[in-house]
Amino acid sequence: MASNILIVIFVTSLATYLSRFLGVVSSEKIKETSKMFRWFNCLAYSTLAALIARIVIFPLGSLAEVDLSVRIFVVSLCIIIFFLTKKNLVYPTIFSAIILSLITSFV
């Protein structure tokens, strides 16, 4: 089992580094002022947004045990806190964990 875990870790990191490596190879030929660069910039932000939306709406792991309406509620509340605290990132993140732990332990 021990050697299995090591192989799985290697396979996981290889699959991850591959995209980063190919990204640098492509970057050699792309100028930051080009249309191509702007397109990839859009793709990067949209793919990130898609990933985050997926984590919130169709989560893997322990978040899946919380009802969707509770997840949406906590997310909305934290975005409001983010704006109220003049875009401070520390308050909404800490607050989200506390409120969600409280909701799940009392409901």
Next chain:
Amino acid sequence: MISTKYFLKGFSAIKGVGSPAIALGASFIAIGALLKNLGFTIQQSIFSTFLTYALPGSLVMAESMLIGASLINIFLAVWLVNARLYPMTVALMPLLMHQDQPRWKYYLSCHFIAVSSWLIMKDNYENIEKENRIDFWIGIGVATWSVAIFSTIIGYVASDFFNKDILIGLAIINPIYFICMMVGAMKTFQISLSVILGATLGPIFYFLSAEWCILFGGFTAGTIAFLIGEKNGQ
């Protein structure tokens, strides 16, 4: 080789009100606890974060091991969920490229590309001269990577003290941090449209394919936003 001044400047960019350290730490504490429950030793857990350093990839690895997936399937599942790193790298590295800097810096430091480090770099690069950006980036990368590795150890050691409610609380921190950072990054019309369309199309495409929804949804959303933005003069 690497300018200490810019390295330290980058390293300390993770402090302050925009700090990702808490969000990053919380996520990797959860990963440390998860890996312990999967039967990893502490060395293997550290090794995993050290080599992979991409949260969704580690989660998928853990899920795949639980269902006993084959190595090929683990490779494909991780590659799919982490393929977002490709457009992220292409949207970052051209900003850091400079002819006087050696190539190895780019190929080694691309390992540090993850959502938090990427968003911090995107937020700060304009304040650094192009020549020094790669050293600044290596500073950010080493700092966020160290937080991740250190938190994996804490999570592994402390996992016996975590109940289900605490683990759920830890799991929400990362998406909340990412959402707030994305909302903060919506400064141009094209980027705002990319974020909004991506967040809408990603979950919609989930009904077509759970595995491909991030790539298909992200690609479609980003391309539409790019075309509309170009038409309107960005």
